[in-house]
Amino acid sequence: MELTALFLALLFATLRLATPLIFAAMGGFMSERSGVVNVALEGFMLSGAFVGAVVGHQFASAWMGWAAALLIGLCVGALYALFVIELKADQIISGMALNLLVMGLIPFITKILYNSTGSTPALLVEDRFRVEPLVMALLLVGVLTFWLYKTRSGLWLLFAGEHPQALLASGVSVRKVRWAAVCASGAFAAWGGASLSLFLASSYSPLMTGGRGFMALAALIFGKWKPVPAFLACLLFAFADAMQIRLQGVRIGEVEIPVQFVQILPYLVTIIALAGFIGKSRSPKALGQEGF
Amino acid sequence: MTVPAVEFKGVSKYFGEVRANSDISFSVLPGTIHAIVGENGAGKSTAMKILFGMYRADSGDILVHGKPVSFRSPIEAMTSRIGMVHQHFMLAEPFSALDNILLQQKGSAFSLLPRKEQKKRLTEIAEHYGFVLDLEANVEDLSVGEQQRVEILKILSQDSEILILDEPTAVLTPQEVQDLFRNLRHLRDEGKTILIITHKLKEVMSLTDSVTVFRAGRVVGQKKTAETSADDLAEMMVGRRLQKAQERETKVDPNQVLLRFDNVSAKMGNHAIHEIQLHVHSKEIVGIAGVEGNGQDLIIRSLLDATSLDRNSLTGQVSHEGTLGAFPEDRLRLGVLPARPVYENFILGQHKSPLFSRGLFLKGKEVISKTQEIMNTYDIRPHNPLLSFEKLSGGNQQKLVVARALSQKPQVVIAAQPTRGVDIGAIEFIHNQLRTARDEGAGVLLISSELDELMALSDRIVVIYKGRLVAEFTRSQFDEVALGKAMGCGK
Numbered sequence: 001m002e003l004t005a006l007f008l009a010l011l012f013a014t015l016r017l018a019t020p021l022i023f024a025a026m027g028g029f030m031s032e033r034s035g036v037v038n039v040a041l042e043g044f045m046l047s048g049a050f051v052g053a054v055v056g057h058q059f060a061s062a063w064m065g066w067a068a069a070l071l072i073g074l075c076v077g078a079l080y081a082l083f084v085i086e087l088k089a090d091q092i093i094s095g096m097a098l099n100l101l102v103m104g105l106i107p108f109i110t111k112i113l114y115n116s117t118g119s120t121p122a123l124l125v126e127d128r129f130r131v132e133p134l135v136m137a138l139l140l141v142g143v144l145t146f147w148l149y150k151t152r153s154g155l156w157l158l159f160a161g162e163h164p165q166a167l168l169a170s171g172v173s174v175r176k177v178r179w180a181a182v183c184a185s186g187a188f189a190a191w192g193g194a195s196l197s198l199f200l201a202s203s204y205s206p207l208m209t210g211g212r213g214f215m216a217l218a219a220l221i222f223g224k225w226k227p228v229p230a231f232l233a234c235l236l237f238a239f240a241d242a243m244q245i246r247l248q249g250v251r252i253g254e255v256e257i258p259v260q261f262v263q264i265l266p267y268l269v270t271i272i273a274l275a276g277f278i279g280k281s282r283s284p285k286a287l288g289q290e291g292f
Numbered sequence: 293m294t295v296p297a298v299e300f301k302g303v304s305k306y307f308g309e310v311r312a313n314s315d316i317s318f319s320v321l322p323g324t325i326h327a328i329v330g331e332n333g334a335g336k337s338t339a340m341k342i343l344f345g346m347y348r349a350d351s352g353d354i355l356v357h358g359k360p361v362s363f364r365s366p367i368e369a370m371t372s373r374i375g376m377v378h379q380h381f382m383l384a385e386p387f388s389a390l391d392n393i394l395l396q397q398k399g400s401a402f403s404l405l406p407r408k409e410q411k412k413r414l415t416e417i418a419e420h421y422g423f424v425l426d427l428e429a430n431v432e433d434l435s436v437g438e439q440q441r442v443e444i445l446k447i448l449s450q451d452s453e454i455l456i457l458d459e460p461t462a463v464l465t466p467q468e469v470q471d472l473f474r475n476l477r478h479l480r481d482e483g484k485t486i487l488i489i490t491h492k493l494k495e496v497m498s499l500t501d502s503v504t505v506f507r508a509g510r511v512v513g514q515k516k517t518a519e520t521s522a523d524d525l526a527e528m529m530v531g532r533r534l535q536k537a538q539e540r541e542t543k544v545d546p547n548q549v550l551l552r553f554d555n556v557s558a559k560m561g562n563h564a565i566h567e568i569q570l571h572v573h574s575k576e577i578v579g580i581a582g583v584e585g586n587g588q589d590l591i592i593r594s595l596l597d598a599t600s601l602d603r604n605s606l607t608g609q610v611s612h613e614g615t616l617g618a619f620p621e622d623r624l625r626l627g628v629l630p631a632r633p634v635y636e637n638f639i640l641g642q643h644k645s646p647l648f649s650r651g652l653f654l655k656g657k658e659v660i661s662k663t664q665e666i667m668n669t670y671d672i673r674p675h676n677p678l679l680s681f682e683k684l685s686g687g688n689q690q691k692l693v694v695a696r697a698l699s700q701k702p703q704v705v706i707a708a709q710p711t712r713g714v715d716i717g718a719i720e721f722i723h724n725q726l727r728t729a730r731d732e733g734a735g736v737l738l739i740s741s742e743l744d745e746l747m748a749l750s751d752r753i754v755v756i757y758k759g760r761l762v763a764e765f766t767r768s769q770f771d772e773v774a775l776g777k778a779m780g781c782g783k
Contacts, residue, residue, distance in 0.1 A: 153401035155391060163384035170396045171367040285384075 010242055015134055016200060018238035020045065020209075022137040023192030024216030025223070025230045026144055027073075027185040033148075033225060034181035035161040035174075035286040039095035040080050041189045042213025043102040047072050048190025050106050053120045053197035053204035054113065062129045062198045069194035070187050076102070077186020081179050088290045103207065110204075118206035120197075128202050133195035140188070145227045157181055161284030164292050174292035189213065211267070218270045225284060233273065240269040295358040297322035297454055297485040298343065303352030305338055311509050312338040316352070318504040318514050322453075325476060325486045327496040327517070330506030330529055331715035333685050336489050339506070340456050343487075344376045345369040356454070375447030376456040381439050385432035389442045390414070392431060396446055417448055422478050436584075437468030444475070455479065457488045461495055462713070465583045466743060466776035473499050491529070491715060493522040494744070505529055530716055542731045544751055548574040549613075550735035551595075551704045556608035558594050558601045565590045565759040568608070572704070572735040577726065579738045579750030583779055587759035588739045589621070592708060614703030619693045621708035621739070627693050630682040634672075635663040637681045638696055670695040671721075687718030694722050698729055705729055705736040711745060723749060743772055757782035 024041050031038035048069040056065025076098065083094040107118045114120065148154040159167040160177040167174050192212070197204045215237055223230030244265040250257060296319035305313040313335045320326040328336045341347045343354060345363030353360050356372060363369040366376070383392050393414060394405055411427055418425050418441075425441050426434075434442065440460060447455055457476075461469045476486055476499065490496060496503055497517060505513040505528040513528050527533055551572040558565050565587040572578045582588055593600050594610050596618055620627045628637045639648045639659055648659050663677035672684070672691045681689065694710060707726060711719045726749060730736055740746050746753050747770045755763040755778040763778040765771070 147402075150404055151401070152394075152399045152403050152405055155395055155405060156401070158387060158391075159384055159395055162386060163382065166382040166384060166392070166395060169366060169382050171398070282386075 010239075010246065013242035013245065014235060014239045016238075017241045018234045019134045019137045019195045019199060020192040020212055021216050021219060021234040021238055022141065022231055023133075023195060024189045024213055025219045025234050026137075026140055026227065027187070027189030027192065028217050028220040029144070029185075029225065029227055029230060030157070030181045030188065031185035032220060032287060033157050033161045033284055034178045035164060035284060035289055036081075036084055036178055036182055036185075037091040037095065037288045038080075038182075038185060039092055039214070039217065040076075040098040041185075041192075041216055042209055042211065043095075043099035044073060044076055044080075044186050044189035045193035045196070045209045045213045046099075046102045046106065046207070047076050048193030049197040049208055050109075050120070050193070050204045052190075052194030053123070056123055056127070056194075056198050057121050057203070060124065060127050062123065062127055062132075065123075065198050066129075066133075066191070066194055069190045073187035073190025074183050075186070076190070077183040078179075080186065081182040084290070085175060085178050085182070091288055091290075099213075106204075107206065118204075120204040122203040123198065125202065129195070129199040133191070133199045136191075137195070141227050141231045148227065153177075161286050164286050164289065168292060178292070189216075192216065215266070215270050218274050221283075222273045224282065236273065237266055237270055240266040294321055296320055296355070297324075297357060298487065299355040299358075300339065300343075301353040301355065303339065303342060303349045303354060305335075305342060305347060305350050313342070313349075314509050316506075316511050318511055320485060320487060320502070322357075322485050323480060323483050324501040325480050325488065325499055327500040327503040328487060328489045328506065329491055329493065329496055329503060329525060331491065331717060332687055332713075333508075333715075334506040334529070335509040336506045337458060340376070340458065340487065340489055343369070344374060344456060370450055370452070373451055373453045374456070375450060375452035375454070377440065377443040377447065377458065377460060379458045379462060381443055383431045383439055383442060386430060388428055388430055389425065389434065389438075389445075390427040392442060393427075393446045393449055396450065414445060414449055418445055421448065421475060421482070423475060435468070436463045437465070437471060440464070440468075440472065441475070448479075452484075454485045455487070457486065459489055459491075461490065461492060463584075465741070465780055466772070467780040469495070493525050493529075496525065497522050507531055526716060540727070540731070542575050544576040545574040545733075550574055551612045551737060552609065553591070553594070554609040556591075556594055556606070556610055558590050558598075558607070559605035560590055560593065560601050563587055563590055563759070564605075565594070565756075568594075568761060570754060570761065572737055574703075574733050574735055575730055576752070577730050577736040577738055577750050579740065579746035579753040580756055581743065581746050581753050581775055581779055582741070582756035584741055586756050588708070588756060590759070591756075592618070592620075592706060592739070595706065612704045615700060616704045616706070617697035617700060617702030618706035619690075619697045619708065619710060621712070628681050628689070631680055633678050634667070634681055634684070634692065635660050635677040638663045638666060638677070638692065640696070642700070666695050666699055667692075670725075687714040690714045691718055691721060694725055698725055701729075701732065701734075703734055705734050706739075707736060708739040709741065710738070711740075711742070719745075743775055746775075747772070755779055 024045055027044060028038050028041050051072040052065035052069035055068035056062050080094065080098055083089045084091045110116050110118050110120060148157065156167060156172050156177050160174050164174040193209060196208055219233035219237055220230045222233040244262050247262045248259050299319040300316045303313055303316040316339055328340065330336045338347065342349050345366045345368050361372060390407060390411055394410055414427060423441050423445060425438060425445065431439060460472060464472060480486055500517045502516050503525065504511055505525060507529060549571045553568045553570040556565065556568040568591060580588060594606055598606055643649060648655055660677050667675045667677060670691055672688050672695065697705065710722050726736055738746065738749055751767055753765045753770065753775065754761045755775065757778065762782045765775065
């Protein structure tokens with residue numbers, strides 16, 4: 001009986017913790033499938049988490065924060081698209097620069113707004129999301145899968161990342177497809193961030209994403225750049241995260257395992273997954289190809 | 293008098309200083325197959341790209357069915373029912389043939405893909421023209437010939453009346469070429485007009501109704517195929533008589549084995565070779581015939597680069613006597629540094645020899661003067677060792693790779709697809725170099741998918757099929773049909 005309860009608790013914790021990863025992985029999916037490398041997911045998430053928390057607190061409504069995260073996601077996505085698609089800047093470097101930009105801007109703004117070093121005031125518990133982001137994340141995976149394989153623009157996305165010349169030859173602008181995809185990528189990843197600050201926690205705390213943007217990227221690669229397998233990879237990483245929380249304070253005999261070691265677990269799983277299986281994963285052929 | 297389906301009137305096109313097309317005029321009657329022949333760089337592709345809207349002419353007129361046209365993009369050309377199959381297919385490999393064709397069709401972004409209806413429609417078109425094709429298969433699982441059919445079907449599904457094919461047989465097996473020609477004749481009989489860019493004159497003779505010859509950006513002749521011959525066309529293309537291949541005067545030295553494969557098996561990913569037994573003697577050229585991907589590259593790797601094979605999969609004995617000279621099949625990917633100057637590419641692999649280096653430094657002057665010398669003797673144009681490699685034309689690139697391998701007078705020569713994508717003049721040159729190396733005592737292993745080349749050079753041809761050597765022919769037994777059959781089905 002106790003085992004079942006433990007199992008259910010772990011399952012629900014896994015799903016909750018997977019929510020930000022799923023959103024971010026779907027964001028990465030949009031961008032990378034269109035042929036644009038996206039290491040800026042972390043920055044997208046942070047901006048979504050922060051703006052979501054600020055606006056959510058301001059209006060005492062998680063939904064307002066959610067909408068604000070969507071807007072800021074579209075904006076940072078567009079900023080990234082501007083750099084890599086229009087100005088043809090190096091995708092990795094611009095992505096990292098965007099991460100650093102967001103990490104620098106947030107403490108600056110919190111100082112002005114709240115005279116704090118990075119945290120935002122907390123939302124009331126009853127204003128927080130209960131389960132909505134999780135449901136939306138699951139829906140998003142389903143909708144994206146259907147859209148990708150059944151609709152014309154889904155095919156465009158696939159070709160933009162695989163054979164942009166062919167897409168161009170059929171009269172569709174690769175540039176526009178990539179713009180749309182990268183903006184959507186920003187929006188989804190920002191929602192991933194907002195589900196951290198409005199769902200898993202009730203406020204923004206400094207660097208609260210803790211590398212989840214990169215973990216989502218890893219899940220995407222581990223899932224062969226496909227929505228459902230990437231979703232499953234997110235569950236795996238989230239499970240490791242849930243275990244990690246569970247294992248904190250556990251003793252082996254007389255010795256308590258230092259919490260820092262336990263906290264390594266999700267990152268360790270990520271590395272092992274990628275190192276062990278990346279050979280079998282095939283990236284979109286035109287990933288990182290510029291000039292369309 | 294019928295109105296020509298396509299007519300060029302004094303078309304010129306410049307790229308900077310270079311005159312790619314000057315004053316091109318010719319016409320193609322509807323319902324015929326018309327060949328555009330010429331050496332690499334003669335301007336035949338440029339002319340076709342102007343017709344297809346990829347380039348715009350600087351002067352002159354193009355008439356389609358008697359009406360002047362000037363397409364600003366391929367999309368416009370396609371709406372005027374002109375389609376083009378490029379040499380490098382516009383197909384995405386992980387997706388199905390059907391999806392690749394559906395991509396061409398217009399429709400709103402969020403509409404569902406009409407896969408079912410279109411599959412039915414495309415199957416009908418394919419059947420109508422006698423195509424065999426699995427539309428559901430992923431492109432990467434289709435043979436090159438089938439991929440080409442996908443491209444042609446793509447064009448046909450848009451009701452194109454004029455089809456342009458750029459070097460359609462370059463990548464096909466003899467059997468696939470036959471299938472393609474049958475399909476093309478069928479299309480012509482249905483009233484389609486077909487323009488085919490090629491430099492294989494035998495194919496021109498067997499397939500086409502009329503032919504236009506390009507040389508150095510100009511049209512040097514338009515003929516009815518029935519009224520000309522391959523020799524005449526070759527002379528027009530090159531501007532001089534080609535030498536006949538002489539019979540050899542030296543003999544194979546059967547006592548001196550220079551290269552041995554004894555019972556060699558190896559694996560790399562999905563490819564494998566099994567129990568390869570092959571000896572190459574001094575003064576001998578042994579040809580390996582086979583459709584690409586049947587294990588040719590593994591034979592080369594077992595000799596040159598065994599570490600790239602699957603671990604512990606190599607069994608049997610591979611050995612050679614004396615020095616080795618090799619040119620890889622995909623020169624741009626494996627053999628050179630395209631963005632670096634010619635002289636650096638020339639010394640690649642020999643850069644540590646005392647001839648070219650002193651300690652950690654290159655002897656710049658010596659390297660450049662040696663390269664200059666080689667470029668002069670082998671006539672690699674332009675004779676400028678400081679130019680970056682990618683600025684050379686395909687034929688001259690290949691000549692440099694050949695010169696690099698042969699200038700050291702190696703005892704064993706590995707020549708993989710030595711004349712792929714180069715023009716008649718360069719082919720003649722490369723073949724002569726290989727013959728010279730042979731006469732001087734080298735053993736040559738020639739890997740090629742061109743039967744003409746194999747039969748012109750080899751003393752012996754072995755056929756590789758699914759990783760096994762399935763047949764062997766000596767010079768007196770050479771027979772295109774038997775060879776083609778062995779390549780296509782292993783018997």
